[in-house]
Amino acid sequence: MLQDDDPFGEDALESALSELEVFLRARRLKMTEQRRTMAKAALSHHGHFTAEELHRALGNDGEAVSLATVYRGLAVLEDAALVEGHDFADGTRRYERAVDRQHHDHMVCVDCRAVIEFTNEKIERLQQQVVEAHGFTMKDHSLTLFVRCNVWRADGACERRAEREARRKAAGLG
């Protein structure tokens, strides 16, 4: 799931890593092998990933980092703004690279859980206006559109849909 192709560039990665070092130094935290490994993997990955997935990916590379450390490390990387965490209302937090990326929002397919990104400047501006109109300060915002991506109708890409519905039905509740 985490891929080796680098949509980011060797140099960009290097610069992000030194950003991380600056961040760590500023709070007397340490640059460890694990943090470096995780940062590299997280930044090179394109798309969203969970703690569990990052953990598995590192395990496969023979660069194993314990799951607890992955959770702690992701918190650090998020604080350092190298990654961004999202809550897509399915009980599992998802992350994505936050450096060298423009801001965007998400659509999540309720069938197959695919995540589609989009940007809309007008919406951004309107959000800011709403917050200001109340006299508040915007710290963050999260816009997620839950959609049916309809892909399954064409080529079965939403195959997980069937699974999930079967599971749900079997579990009772109608």
Added chain:
Amino acid sequence: MLQDDDPFGEDALESALSELEVFLRARRLKMTEQRRTMAKAALSHHGHFTAEELHRALGNDGEAVSLATVYRGLAVLEDAALVEGHDFADGTRRYERAVDRQHHDHMVCVDCRAVIEFTNEKIERLQQQVVEAHGFTMKDHSLTLFVRCNVWRADGACERRAEREARRKAAGLG
């Protein structure tokens, strides 16, 4: 937390309950004392509440419903569109009445966790346009603006802020 004043009206509540009955009948589910009790409490409550809170509220009224049943019941009420569930990224699902209410989005204060509602037609329309432009079907959407409501500066209403920060600091990562 759940209050007895009814911002909803006796008759509106009755009509919502029969809506629920129709929903249940349509899927051969049963109208039980617990479901009726929960529906009443949930609908009469104004503002957001958690499963835990609803459970406690019913317990206090001497109308005890087990926590498991509250969870299952909220799922039914949500399916029946009597309540709406939200995920404000703090690990606990929150609900609110969904009948006789216009759609709205939320601002959540990152300091005191206060929830402020707002509506913005323009944003709604733009969201719909985005989804359509991709050929998807909108099933739901969730827009949450995380803000600093600044109230604490004036009157201390955001006092929980201090608590939370202390806890966070004590928990390490700091």
Added chain:
DNA sequence: CTAGCTGCAAAGAATTTGCTAAGTA
């Protein structure tokens, strides 16, 4: 050296589920 880190196993919080008695249509 020494504060901070890691791995491990255990703890936690929120939510879900299996099972059996009980209730509804």
Added chain:
DNA sequence: TACTTAGCAAATTCTTTGCAGCTAG
């Protein structure tokens, strides 16, 4: 009566934490 529920407790899932030894600065 037949099928859906409720309550309870155990199980799950994701995430956090305590602790003892390890490591970077």
